[in-house]
Amino acid sequence: MRDSVKEFVSDVIETVPLKEPIYEFGSYLVPEQIELANLRSLFPGKEYIGCDMRGGPGVDRILNLHNIDLPPATAGTVLCLDTLEHVEYPRKAMEEIHRILKPGGIVIISSVMNYPIHDFPFDYWRFTPEA
Template sequence: MNNNFRRFLRKMLCCPECHSSKLKFNTHKIICLSCRSKYRFINDVPILVDTTSKKILQKELFSTSGYVMVKEYIEPKKHIPVPDLTFNIFDRKKLHKLFTHNENEDYVVLNVGGGPKREEKNVLNLNIGPFPNVDVVADAHNLPFRSDSLDSIMMAAVLEHVQNPQKVVEEAFRVLKKGGFIYAETPFLQHFHGYPDHYQNFTLIGHNFLFRKFTKIETGPTTGPFSTILILISNFFDDFIEHKYMRKILLILTCSFLYPFKYLDIFFKKNLNSYKLTTGVYFFGVK
C-alpha cells in the first residue's frame, strides 16, 4: 500500500462496529478504543468488517458463485479472444476525470466494490474479498469511514450484487463530504452473473431514485440498443452451450461477425429512448 493511502486510512477510518473514530493502529492490528473491537491485517490490508456483516458475507463468499469469484480474481481466467461488443454512448473518460483528477496530492477516490483493477493511482479499492489490489476489506452496507469525510466515491457494477442497495447508497451519502462527488454505474439489461450473488438490476428511473438524496449532475444509459442485443446474444452462448470448445468456437464466430453492428449505437447517443434498451445506467452527482 502506498503512503498516501496509509495516511488517508489513518485519518478517515472509523470502527465498523460502533463508528467511533478513536482507533489505535498497531503493526498487526487496529484496536477500537471505544468498544475494544480488534481488526487484523492480511498482507498490509485492514479487515474492517463488523460482526453482523461478517456472518452474512462469509456465507456469500463461500457460496458457489462466491467461490467462482475468488477463483477468477485470484487466478484470472484466460480470456477468449473475442472482439468487445460494448459501445458506450456516454463519455465515461470525461466523467471519470471530473471526480478522479485533483490538484491536491492527498485527493483519494474510494472505489466501493473495487478491484482487482486499479482505475487510477489515487483510487482506493474497498471490497468484501481480499483480492489483488484491494486496499480495505469491508462491507459496502457498513463503511468503516467517518461521516462527512471523503472527497469522492465510485461504484461500478456493484449495486446489483448487494442485498440492500438503498443502504449502500445511504452509507456513501453518510461518509461523503458536502460537495463530494458520487459516481455509480449499474446493469439494467444484463444476464444473471454472480460475484458473490446477483440480487437485482436497475432501470434509469429506479437508479436515480436510489440516489435521490444527492444533487444530480448527469445520468443516463451506458450503451445503446445494438450493444445490448449483441451482448445478450453472446451471453446466450455463454450460459447455454455446455460443451466448452463448442461454446468457445460459437462465441468467437458470432462475436467476430456481430461486433461491427455495435457502431450503429452512434446514432443512439442522443436518442431519448436509449434508456429503454441499455446494458446499464449511470449516476453522477454531488452531496
C-alpha cells in the same frame, strides 16, 4: 466492468474536478477483467483506495457497503461501478455512501440492466422503473 463504464469514468475525469481521497467500492479485480477493470491508472497522483467485501487483487481495504467502517465526511469521490446489483440492500449502501461523502463530494455510479447475471458473489438486483 464494461468498456462503456470505463469510458464514462474517463469522460467524467476530463470534465469534473474530482476530490480526494477517491474510494472505489467493488474494486475486486476478477481474473478475466484485471486489465479492463483496473481504474487506478486513470487517477495518477491521486489518493485512490480500492474497497471490496473480500480481499484480493485491486482491494486496499475490506469494507461492507451496508456498514462502511469510515468516519462521516471522509471520501472526496466515491466510485460504485456495476456494483449495486451485487449488494443485498442497495438503499442502505447509498445511505452509507452519502454518510461518508465530504460536503461537495462526488459520487459516480453505474449499474447494469441488459447484462448476463454474474455472481460476484451474488447478483441481487436490476434497476427497472418497478424496482
